[in-house]
Amino acid sequence: xxxxxxxxxxxxxxxxxxxxxxxxxxxxxxxxxxxxxxxxxxxxxxxxxxxxxxxxxxxxxxxxxxxxxxxxxxxxxxxxxxxxxxxxxxxxxxxxxxxxxxxxxxxxxxxxxxxxxxxxxxxxxxxxxxxxxxxxxxxxxxxxxxxxxxxxxxxxxxxxxxxxxxxxxxxxxxxxxxxxxxxxxxxxxxxxxxxxxxxxxxxxxxxxxxxxxxxxxxxxxxxxxxxxxxxxxxxxxxxxxxxxxx
Amino acid sequence: xxxxxxxxxxxxxxxxxxxxxxxxxxxxxxxxxxxxxxxxxxxxxxxxxxxxxxxxxxxxxxxxxxxxxxxxxxxxxxxxxxxxxxxxxxxxxxxxxxxxxxxxxxxxxxxxxxxxxxxxxxxxxxxxxxxxxxxxxxxxxxxxxxxxxxxxxxxxxxxxxxxxxxxxxxxxxxxxxxxxxxxxxxxxxxxxxxxxxxxxxxxxxxxxxxxxxxxxxxxxxxxxxxxxxxxxxxxxxxxxxx
Numbered sequence: 001x002x003x004x005x006x007x008x009x010x011x012x013x014x015x016x017x018x019x020x021x022x023x024x025x026x027x028x029x030x031x032x033x034x035x036x037x038x039x040x041x042x043x044x045x046x047x048x049x050x051x052x053x054x055x056x057x058x059x060x061x062x063x064x065x066x067x068x069x070x071x072x073x074x075x076x077x078x079x080x081x082x083x084x085x086x087x088x089x090x091x092x093x094x095x096x097x098x099x100x101x102x103x104x105x106x107x108x109x110x111x112x113x114x115x116x117x118x119x120x121x122x123x124x125x126x127x128x129x130x131x132x133x134x135x136x137x138x139x140x141x142x143x144x145x146x147x148x149x150x151x152x153x154x155x156x157x158x159x160x161x162x163x164x165x166x167x168x169x170x171x172x173x174x175x176x177x178x179x180x181x182x183x184x185x186x187x188x189x190x191x192x193x194x195x196x197x198x199x200x201x202x203x204x205x206x207x208x209x210x211x212x213x214x215x216x217x218x219x220x221x222x223x224x225x226x227x228x229x230x231x232x233x234x235x236x237x238x239x240x241x242x243x244x245x246x
Numbered sequence: 247x248x249x250x251x252x253x254x255x256x257x258x259x260x261x262x263x264x265x266x267x268x269x270x271x272x273x274x275x276x277x278x279x280x281x282x283x284x285x286x287x288x289x290x291x292x293x294x295x296x297x298x299x300x301x302x303x304x305x306x307x308x309x310x311x312x313x314x315x316x317x318x319x320x321x322x323x324x325x326x327x328x329x330x331x332x333x334x335x336x337x338x339x340x341x342x343x344x345x346x347x348x349x350x351x352x353x354x355x356x357x358x359x360x361x362x363x364x365x366x367x368x369x370x371x372x373x374x375x376x377x378x379x380x381x382x383x384x385x386x387x388x389x390x391x392x393x394x395x396x397x398x399x400x401x402x403x404x405x406x407x408x409x410x411x412x413x414x415x416x417x418x419x420x421x422x423x424x425x426x427x428x429x430x431x432x433x434x435x436x437x438x439x440x441x442x443x444x445x446x447x448x449x450x451x452x453x454x455x456x457x458x459x460x461x462x463x464x465x466x467x468x469x470x471x472x473x474x475x476x477x478x479x480x481x482x483x484x485x486x487x488x
Contacts, residue, residue: 137331137333139329139330139333140333140335142291142333143327143329143333143334143335144335145296145319145322146294146296146322146325146326146327146329147322147323147347147351147395147396147399148319148320148321148322148323148324148347148351148352148399149319149347149350149351150319153351157335157346157350158335161337162335162337165337238336238337238379239378239379239381239382240336240378240379240380240381240382240383241336241337241381
C-alpha cells in the first residue's frame with residue numbers, strides 16, 4: 001500500500017500541487033479545507049458543550065430538590081432527550097421543528113445542530129449531576145439547613161462544590177463524547193471533519209490518507225479535552241478527602 | 247425554651263413518634279436515651295424542623311416550627327445542631343467551615359466571623375488546625391470543630407444527635423469535655439446519647455424513649471436511682487452492666 005500524503009497539498013479545484021501546502025485568497029488546498037473542517041467540528045462541540053453543561057446542571061439539580069413538580073419536570077427532560085438517537089434528534093431539529101415553528105427557519109443549521117447535540121448531551125449530564133448530588137451523604141444537606149442556609153444556599157455552598165468534583169470524571173467522558181458525536185452534523189451539511197472526509201476522499205480517491213488524518217484529529221481533540229479536565233480534577237481535589245491515584 | 251407538645255409522626259403507615267410532649271427550660275440540660283429505633287433522633291430533628299411531623303406542635307423560644315409562616319432559616323440559624331457523623335463540609339478548610347454560615351446567614355463581616363471562629367476553635371483546643379481540611383482531622387477533632395461551628399452562630403440552645411456514637415472510644419472524652427463545659431456555662435442543651443456518665447454528670451433531666459413514645463421524663467437523680475418503667479430499668483441494667 002503506498003500512502004501519498006501530498007494529497008493535502010493539492011488545490012481543491014484543479015488538483016494542482018500548491019507550494020507550502022497552504023493556499024491563499026485564490027487557491028484552497030485540501031489542507032486548508034481539513035483545518036477549516038476541524039474548526040467546524042471544534043466549534044459545534046464547544047458550543048454544544050456549553051449548552052449541555054448549562055442545561056444538564058440545571059436539570060440535574062432540579063431532580064434532587066424536595067419539590068415534586070420540579071423533579072418530574074427534570075425527569076421528563078432527561079427521558080425525552082436520552083431515549084431518542086442523537087442522529088434522529090439532529091434531523092428533528094433540522095427538518096421537523098422549523099416546519100412546526102416558522103420563526104425558527106431563520107436560525108442557521110449550524111446552531112440547530114448545536115442545540116440538538118447540546119440537549120441530547122444535557123440529558124446524560126443531568127443524570128450524572130443527579131447521581132453526584134445524591135451520592136453526597138444526606139447529613140451534609142441537613143447540617144447546612146441546620147446552620148440556617150436556605151435551600152439555594154445549601155446547593156450553592158455545600159452540595160454543588162462537592163458534586164462538581166464527584167461528577168468531573170464522567171463529565172470528562174461526556175466532553176470527549178461530544179467531540180465524537182459532533183460528527184453527526186455532517187448529516188445536515190455542516191462542513192465538519194466527517195463531511196470533509198466523505199467529500200475529499202471521493203474527489204481525490206485518497207480515502208485512506210484522508211480517513212487516517214481525520215481519525216487522528218478526532219483522537220487528538222478528544223485526548224486534549226481529557227488531559228485538560230484531568231488537570232482540573234487534580235487542581236480541585238480536596239486534601240484529606242480523596243486519595244489520588246496517578 | 248423548647249416546648250414539644252403532643253407530637254406524632256408517621257413514615258407512611260408506620261408511626262415513629264407517638265404523642266411526645268416535654269418542655270426544656272432555659273439553661274436546662276436534658277439527655278434523651280433509649281434503644282435504637284425508639285425515635286430519639288427523629289424527635290430531636292423535629293425540634294429544628296429538619297424532620298416534618300404530622301401532628302402536634304413544637305415551639306422554640308415561642309416560635310412554632312411547623313407554622314408555614316415561620317422563617318425556618320432564621321430559626322435554625324440560632325438553634326445549634328451537632329450530628330453523629332460531624333458533617334463538616336469536606337471541601338472547605340476548618341476556618342471556612344466556621345465562618346461560612348456566619349457570613350452567609352448572619353451577614354457578619356468576614357474578619358468578624360474569622361475572629362469569632364478562631365476564638366471558638368481555640369476554645370475547643372484546635373486553633374493550630376484552622377487551615378486544614380476536615381478529612382485531615384481525627385473524628386474527635388472533627389466533632390469539636392462541629393461544636394465550635396454551631397457555637398459560632400450564637401445559638402440560644404444546642405441539639406446534639408448522638409455526638410459520640412461514631413467516635414473511637416479514646417476520642418469520646420475530648421468531645422464530652424467540651425459538652426460538659428458548655429453545660430456548666432448554662433447553655434440549654436438537648437442531647438441524644440448513650441453516654442450515661444455524661445448524663446449523670448451534667449443532665450438535669452433524663453428522657454427515656456421506647457417505640458416512639460416518651461416513657462420516662464424525670465430528674466436525673468430519680469432516673470438513675472430507680473426508673474419507674476420496666477423498660478427503662480431493663481435498658482439501664484443493660485447499658486450499665488459493663
